[in-house]
Amino acid sequence: MKTRVLALLAIAVLAVTGTAFAHHGAAAYDMAKAVTVKGVVTDFQFINPHVLITIDVKGDDGSVQKWQGELTSPNHLARAGWTKSTIKVGETITLMGAGAKSGSSTIWIRKIVGANGEPVSLGGGGDN
């Protein structure tokens, strides 16, 4: 099945972000493997240690592949205004970030763009 990878981001974009991983390191992700996937949200878990978003990505041939995205902790996102209802099942979003070294359909999310084309704030709130 052909995965609908929309674009590859510049390696530097991820390289400069440094130690943004929260409770663990980046071993599972290839920071040079920038991935963008667009799909329909099927699950949103606002949980510790990291928030998870699952989307169905439709390929050019009509097949559907499930992608799971990992975010930072719910506490950090709550301080940026997020709640357990910020991402809704059924909405179409775009996830951008680093792909998994294992080749699995998993992404460390660095940016989210909503259905309206606007980026969804992932907050800042200091270094932690």
Place this chain on the structure above:
Amino acid sequence: MRASLKVSVFPLVGLLACALILGAQSSKQDAAKVPSAPASPHDLSGVWTMHAPASARGYIGDTFTKDEPAMTPWGEEQYKATKPSNGPRTHTLDTTDDPVLRSCLPPGVPRIYLQPFPLQIVQTPNEVIILYEYDHTVRHIYTDLQKHPDDLTPTYMGHSIGHWEGDKFVVDTTGFNDSTWLDRTGHRHSDQLHVVERFQRTDRDTLQVDISMDDSKALAKPWVSQLAFQLKPDWKIMEQNCADNGSFANFEK
């Protein structure tokens, strides 16, 4: 007579209540107009979050200095044997031997500052309490003790006593076990670890913490670092449980 008294009293009570409410609101508005006074340097209370200078952002989430600490041969050997999740020698969650990630052990001091969550300082007459958001970790820094008790039982977070030297709150911590790491990149310590922290509120919104780690078995000379924290008046300490991390051990395989 009673009926007329009731009738006459209720409007008065109502007026009084209105006056109190309006007065309170007015005071609140007045207070909001007044710029906040500079904080007392001896007031460390509040919720603080790490705020590293740009020059330190490449490493401060993982360790304390850009350069490696000066280690003893024993410390070097121990360091090389660890399999950290964070830092340049990163391992996946199912292969790391980081005691915090593998077993949810308390991070110890000073590693607790590198766990990426805010902290709250509470000052009481007899102790300063630090409530770290990470895994509900609590430190009691006793200000009513002149010295550590003899024959301390080793613990993950050690035993802390504190006193003021001018505008600096000096915290001396000892009595550690050797089960924790100094940082998130796998630098180990022995039960000889001795940590001194100097807290200074350099302005209303900034807390500077100078840290010195001394361990004759693991470190060839004291490892010193300086951390900076930013006051977050609107933040509350939230729930964060290390036990939840277990659900991610398989996620990243």
